Amino acid sequence: MNKKQYGFTLIELMVGLVLGLLIVAAGLSVFIAGQRSLNLQSGMGELQENANFGLSILAHDLRQTNLNTSSSQIVNNKASGSGIIFTTDNLPLSLAGANADNFTKQNNNNSATSVKSDQLTIQYIPQYLEVTRQDDCTEDPADSNCKKDSSGNFKKDTKYYVVDNVDCEGGKIDFKEKRVIVQRYFLKEDSFQIPGQPKAYGLYCDAGNYISGDAEIVGIGKNAQQLMQRIDAFNLKLGVRKPDGKSMRYATINEYLNTLMPVTVTDSDEYYNVMSVEVGVLARSTTPLNSESLIDNNKPYKLVGNNLILNTEQKDGSKFLREEFSQVVAFRNTLGVTE
Structure with a gap:
C-alpha cells in the first residue's frame, strides 16, 4: 500500500518563488518611484523657498536705494550721493581713494556658469x-x-x-x-562645501558706512553675510529713463557706463537716470538628484537677458534642480524727479 505524499512539488515551489519575486519587485518599484517623487518635490520646494525668501529680502533692501541722499533724487554715474555707486563721482571727495572693487560692476565675480556674475552696490541714509x-x-x-x-x-x-x-x-x-549706509551684493564661493560635489556659490551682502570727510567706507569688505545659498549666477539690468523723460529702456551695467553715460556726456539734459533694477538669480537645490533623467546639465538658461550655460565643473558634476528667478525693483526715491 502506497503512502500519500504531502508538500509542494518543485514546479509549485518555482512558481511561488517567481510570484513572490514579482510582488517584491513591484513593491520595490513603487517605493523607489515614491522616493524619487519625494526627493523631486522636496528639492523643488527647497528651491522655491530659498529663492523667493532671499529675493524678497533683497528687494526690501533695494527699495531703500537713494533714500535721503544728497543726489536730489537722481541715480546715475555722475551725481554725488547717487543711490547706486558706480564710481567715486558718486561719493564725497574725501572718498576719492575708495576701492573701486567695491563698486557696481558687470561680470565681476566667479560663478557656476560660463559667464561671471554682476555686483550691485547701493547707498542710502x-x-x-x-x-x-x-x-x-x-x-x-x-x-x-x-x-x-x-x-x-x-x-x-x-x-x-x-x-x-x-x-x-x-x-x-x-x-x-x-552716516550713509553702503550695501554691496555679490556672488562668491559658499563657505560650506560638500566633498564630491561641484563648487557651490551663494549670494552675499557686505555692509559699510561713511560720512563726508571719511577717507574710507568703514566696514566694507570685512564681514559679508550670506543672503541666499546655492546660487549659481547673479545678474542684473538697469531700468533707465531716456533724456526726453518720456520713455524707458533696460541696459546692462557696461552698456550704461560705456554707451549711454560715458565720460564724454557732461550735459545733465542728456543724462540717462536709473529708475529701477531687474535682478535675477539662477538657483539650485542643495540635494543632488543623479537618478533623475529629466535633469540635463547641458541645458541653457536665460537670466535677465543673459544666455548662460553651466561651466565644465558643473556639467560634469552631480545633477541638481535649477531654476531662474527674477524681480524688478523700482527705486521709490527717484520717481519724484520725473513727475
Missing part, C-alpha cells in the same frame, strides 16, 4: 531717530556738559542717531552722526 544718552566723561572745567551724577560719576549728554533696524549684515545702525 536711513530715517534716523535722535536719542540722548548719558556717556562717561572726564572732568574738564572747559566742558560744561560733563557733570557729576548722583553716584559721583562724571557723565554728559550725547546725541545718537539710531534706526530700529539692521543693515544687511545684521549690524545695528546706531551712530553719533547720520
